[in-house]
Amino acid sequence: MDILKFITAGSVDDGKSTLIGRLLYDSEAILADQLEALHASNRKNDDGTIDLAILTDGLKAEREQGITIDVAYKYFNTDKRKFIIADAPGHIQYTRNMVTGASNAGLAIILIDARKGVIEQTIRHSFLVSLLGIPQVVVCVNKMDMLNYDEQAYNKIVSDYEALAKKVELNNVKFIPVSALKGDNIVHQSTNMSWYDGESLLTYLENVDIKVDVKASHARLPVQWVVRPQTDELHDYRGYAGRVASGRFRVNDKVTVLPSGFTSTISKIEQFDKEPAEAITGMSVTIHLADDIDVSRGDLLVSSAEQPHVAQLIEADLCWMDTRPLDTTHTYLVQHNSKVTRCRINEVLHKVNINTLEKQYDEDFKLNDIGRIVIKTADALAFDPYQLNKANGGAIIIDSRTNVTVGALMLRSAVD
Amino acid sequence: MSTNNHLDYLDELEAEAIYILREVAGQFEKPALLFSGGKDSITLVRLAEKAFRPGKFPFPLVHIDTGHNFVETIDYRDRMIERLGEKLIIGHVQDSINEGKVVEQKGKNASRNALQTVTLLDTIAKHQFDACIGGARRDEEKARAKERIFSVRDEFGQWDPKRQRPELWNLYNGKIHKGENVRVFPISNWTELDVWNYIRREKIELPSIYFAHERDCITRNGQLMAASPFLNMDEEDVIERRNVRFRTVGDMTCTAAVESYAYEIDDIINEISESKISERGARMDDKVSEAAMEDRKKGGYF
Numbered sequence: 001m002d003i004l005k006f007i008t009a010g011s012v013d014d015g016k017s018t019l020i021g022r023l024l025y026d027s028e029a030i031l032a033d034q035l036e037a038l039h040a041s042n043r044k045n046d047d048g049t050i051d052l053a054i055l056t057d058g059l060k061a062e063r064e065q066g067i068t069i070d071v072a073y074k075y076f077n078t079d080k081r082k083f084i085i086a087d088a089p090g091h092i093q094y095t096r097n098m099v100t101g102a103s104n105a106g107l108a109i110i111l112i113d114a115r116k117g118v119i120e121q122t123i124r125h126s127f128l129v130s131l132l133g134i135p136q137v138v139v140c141v142n143k144m145d146m147l148n149y150d151e152q153a154y155n156k157i158v159s160d161y162e163a164l165a166k167k168v169e170l171n172n173v174k175f176i177p178v179s180a181l182k183g184d185n186i187v188h189q190s191t192n193m194s195w196y197d198g199e200s201l202l203t204y205l206e207n208v209d210i211k212v213d214v215k216a217s218h219a220r221l222p223v224q225w226v227v228r229p230q231t232d233e234l235h236d237y238r239g240y241a242g243r244v245a246s247g248r249f250r251v252n253d254k255v256t257v258l259p260s261g262f263t264s265t266i267s268k269i270e271q272f273d274k275e276p277a278e279a280i281t282g283m284s285v286t287i288h289l290a291d292d293i294d295v296s297r298g299d300l301l302v303s304s305a306e307q308p309h310v311a312q313l314i315e316a317d318l319c320w321m322d323t324r325p326l327d328t329t330h331t332y333l334v335q336h337n338s339k340v341t342r343c344r345i346n347e348v349l350h351k352v353n354i355n356t357l358e359k360q361y362d363e364d365f366k367l368n369d370i371g372r373i374v375i376k377t378a379d380a381l382a383f384d385p386y387q388l389n390k391a392n393g394g395a396i397i398i399d400s401r402t403n404v405t406v407g408a409l410m411l412r413s414a415v416d
Numbered sequence: 417m418s419t420n421n422h423l424d425y426l427d428e429l430e431a432e433a434i435y436i437l438r439e440v441a442g443q444f445e446k447p448a449l450l451f452s453g454g455k456d457s458i459t460l461v462r463l464a465e466k467a468f469r470p471g472k473f474p475f476p477l478v479h480i481d482t483g484h485n486f487v488e489t490i491d492y493r494d495r496m497i498e499r500l501g502e503k504l505i506i507g508h509v510q511d512s513i514n515e516g517k518v519v520e521q522k523g524k525n526a527s528r529n530a531l532q533t534v535t536l537l538d539t540i541a542k543h544q545f546d547a548c549i550g551g552a553r554r555d556e557e558k559a560r561a562k563e564r565i566f567s568v569r570d571e572f573g574q575w576d577p578k579r580q581r582p583e584l585w586n587l588y589n590g591k592i593h594k595g596e597n598v599r600v601f602p603i604s605n606w607t608e609l610d611v612w613n614y615i616r617r618e619k620i621e622l623p624s625i626y627f628a629h630e631r632d633c634i635t636r637n638g639q640l641m642a643a644s645p646f647l648n649m650d651e652e653d654v655i656e657r658r659n660v661r662f663r664t665v666g667d668m669t670c671t672a673a674v675e676s677y678a679y680e681i682d683d684i685i686n687e688i689s690e691s692k693i694s695e696r697g698a699r700m701d702d703k704v705s706e707a708a709m710e711d712r713k714k715g716g717y718f
């Protein structure tokens with residue numbers, strides 16, 4: 001069994017919460033006491049059936065307003081997979097929340113209301129999914145029941161969306177006609193759409209290939225902590241603890257420590273009481289090097305054969321997440337892997353109107369704005385372009401005055 | 417272990433939790449691990465061993481002691497500390513009562529559960545902890561589902577759901593102002609069943625009250641409670657000998673038992689897989705109102 005994290009993009013009106021509720025309900029992931037609370041609630045659908053959307057809204061303020069503000073995480077599993085749902089809000093004023101939810105997702109479900117088709121928010125959600133580099137996309141054309149399960153209407157939406165997918169550079173798009181309200185094609189195959197011979201959403205989620213090719217991606221391990229027991233029997237013990245961000249490391253591999261550039265060879269890989277011969281993407285390990293060189297938290301261990309960029313001036317995509325606009329004269333902090341250093345956003349190249357995908361050139365970079373910038377960092381960052389290696393291409397900006405995370409960076413390239 | 421260059425779900429959850437623990441060690445001056453004696457914090461201790469051995473833990477363990485404990489829990493705690501050779505700090509709710517900082521609840525449903533928040537905040541202040549690691553999970557309760565892995569509390573220990581920091585990728589921002597602290601939840605993404613499966617895989621010992629045993633119980637508000645001197649009982653309370661186990665381990669006055677014949681961990685996993693009551697359904701303190709947990713968290717509860 002493995003884990004699939006996915007995000008659902010859509011607005012309340014598209015039936016997003018109902019879709020998640022339906023997934024949980026029909027896959028029997030709801031326990032009796034929660035079900036009891038659900039039945040006891042005053043919120044009902046027009047036809048008197050229970051409102052499954054209640055399962056996903058958490059906080060009081062949200063219940064009062066009937067909207068989903070923050071990212072909520074939901075868990076369920078089948079025999080095949082453990083699923084983690086990041087339920088993010090779809091309104092434009094919550095773009096930062098969607099970006100947050102999307103940052104860790106391996107798959108995105110984009111919800112389209114069949115009556116409305118591809119609209120402004122579909123463009124926005126698809127752009128964000130592409131920007132955040134989510135590898136798999138499922139487009140659920142919802143509310144098919146309200147169109148009498150009409151195949152033509154569905155086909156029109158599919159072809160409209162394919163044009164959009166090309167424009168925002170989304171590959172691996174899967175389409176499923178559904179009704180979250182009635183349960184068509186969510187967990188169980190619908191009997192109302194004989195013209196659709198594909199699988200239900202859950203069957204698709206259970207089987208979609210999410211394996212990463214560790215041989216194809218470059219070996220990166222940010223050093224988090226140096227293990228030094230300094231006891232009599234372990235006097236010379238010095239292990240570099242961290243989680244493999246991408247690729248794999250093997251004993252005897254030649255590695256380079258960045259940004260210093262020192263090289264050495266892996267002498268041992270430890271995992272508590274085990275000594276595996278290799279450490280692959282996702283594993284938390286302790287690495288020992290053959291040479292006594294200076295390595296500390298904030299450094300990046302990489303395969304000497306496949307080195308990342310090391311630069312202080314970097315072009316990047318930025319999503320601004322703070323109510324106080326970006327100040328290009330202010331010194332912020334940037335956190336990339338385990339490294340934190342000071343930085344300034346030197347230049348705003350352009351912003352993107354995420355509803356129309358047009359470039360904009362006004363200077364003010366406000367909450368939820370997305371655009372391309374040039375960042376100057378005090379210490380060099382050892383990074384890969386985000387679209388090639390998410391794990392070593394994402395960074396956050398912290399405002400040192402408030403300590404709040406104010407921006408998300410998708411690093412692109414070193415600037416000469 | 418991994419097959420086909422891909423991690424199994426328990427390996428992935430473990431690796432993520434170890435990563436988070438090491439981030440705590442790397443980012444904070446004075447972290448602490450809050451240890452309740454329950455299976456979730458016992459799991460955290462195991463993960464800490466995996467994160468930092470053969471070195472020492474870069475933090476002490478902290479137990480907030482209501483004084484209304486199951487003896488089995490305290491016995492387990494003391495043996496564990498001896499085995500680990502790590503430091504244990506105990507914050508006593510009784511001290512907070514003696515100092516007049518909190519007032520013991522009265523009446524039939526009196527419990528010290530709510531009082532421990534004050535003792536916890538005092539202990540944090542006294543030792544100037546800047547990060548407290550806890551075993552809460554997002555699947556436990558609605559309000560927890562939206563909480564960050566690094567969750568910032570203000571100087572009053574309050575959680576403000578509207579002012580949560582965006583938490584992207586696996587980049588955890590632990591920067592805080594003086595007086596603030598961060599609650600860190602390394603097993604946020606685990607479910608109850610994941611924890612049990614991990615305990616089975618790792619062969620982790622647990623306090624015996626997690627397994628079925630005979631015990632004197634009374635029935636309160638439809639739930640089975642262990643009869644004890646800490647429970648305010650009257651003539652309406654009928655003591656019965658029942659075969660029970662506990663799904664969570666907390667204060668004796670608020671931890672309900674379930675009728676059970678699960679004597680081994682395999683039985684427990686089967687029981688949970690088929691169970692139709694969620695774990696927090698066995699906590700009386702959550703039943704008070706739908707928003708009970710959210711309100712308590714805003715007040716500084718773990």
